[in-house]
Amino acid sequence: MAGENEELERIIHAATNKFNQYAASQTYFIPPQAHISIDIESNELAKVYIDVEHNGNQYHFRSVEEKDIDDVHTYLNSQPAVRAKYSNGQICSLEQTTSRIRTLAGRFENRNSPLYLYSGFIVTDAETDMFIGMASLGKGTEPGTTEMARLNRTECWNHSSNNTTAGVNTIGRKIYSGVGTIEACALVQYATRLKQDGYTVDGHSLQAIVSTARTDNEASWKSACKAGMALDTVEVVERHGTSLRYLLRKNI
Structure with missing residues (x-):
């Protein structure tokens, strides 16, 4: 048991150092600016739109609707590759997807x-309206x-961190790079706007935006890091399975 604990401590220490070293390398990164409406x-039906430009591409965020099921x-919930490192790693049935989208749509x-x-x-390509993710x-x-x-279709993943074949994040003549970074930055800026406008979570004033990411899911934690999220701890989150995860936080 002692040996197992020592090995776990070693792994956590290495993961912590890896995150902190990456964070230090991103000191001069300038997050893309989100234009929020x-x-x-x-x-009292809300319509929310967010527009972001990054690496030469225009991205558009719009409120979820039932037509998106x-x-x-x-592209997302039925795909094992997309769901593998998200939540508990399981794909969802159409019924589960329908329930989730209706819940999200109901918030508006x-x-x-x-x-x-x-x-x-x-999240779509603003020029073509192509579905990218949620x-x-x-x-x-x-x-x-x-x-x-955040979840994104595999064709839009950054091949350097998620895929083994160069160019797989190309659709048509467009190359999508940094989609996760765009989403993380936009959500952080959106949360800040919500706090400024007086929105709450179950009656509590917004204090922080948090996220979890498996330590082996570099695209997820690196994009959150670029959005200004700092490492809180490294541990197993029971509701997400047995893999070690970074617990990230940004006070707002």
Whole structure:
């Protein structure tokens, strides 16, 4: 048992050093600027749009709607590769996807919901309207925290960190690089805007945005790091399985 504990401590120490060394190398990174629009209609239906430019591409975030169920299930939730390092690593049924999308869409329909955050976005190429992925903020495990979540179709992954074949993040003549960074930066800026506008999480003022990422999922934790999230600890999060994860946090 002592030997196992020592080995775990060694692994955690190495993972901590790896994150901190990467964070130190990103001191001069300038996050892409998110242009955020929150429109509240007379029936209290919210319409939220976020536009971001990065590496020559224009990206558009818009409120999730029920019409997005097929895209989310086809490109994300039914794909083992996409889900492998996300949450518990399991794919979702169409019924589970439908329930999730309806929950996210409902956040934009009822200003008095317990969460009280307008969040859950479909991310597209702003020029072609091509589906790229989904990003959202939800309730964190601590009062006043909101947790970041992101999933993207495999064709838009950065090959250097997630894939073994160069060029797989190319669709048509476009090369998508840094999509996760765009989403993380946009969500951090959006959370900051929500706090400024007085939104709460279950009645608590927003204090921090948090995220978890498996230590072997470099695309996830590196993009969060670029968005200004710092390492809180390295541990196993039971609800996400047995893999070690970085617990990341940015106070807002």
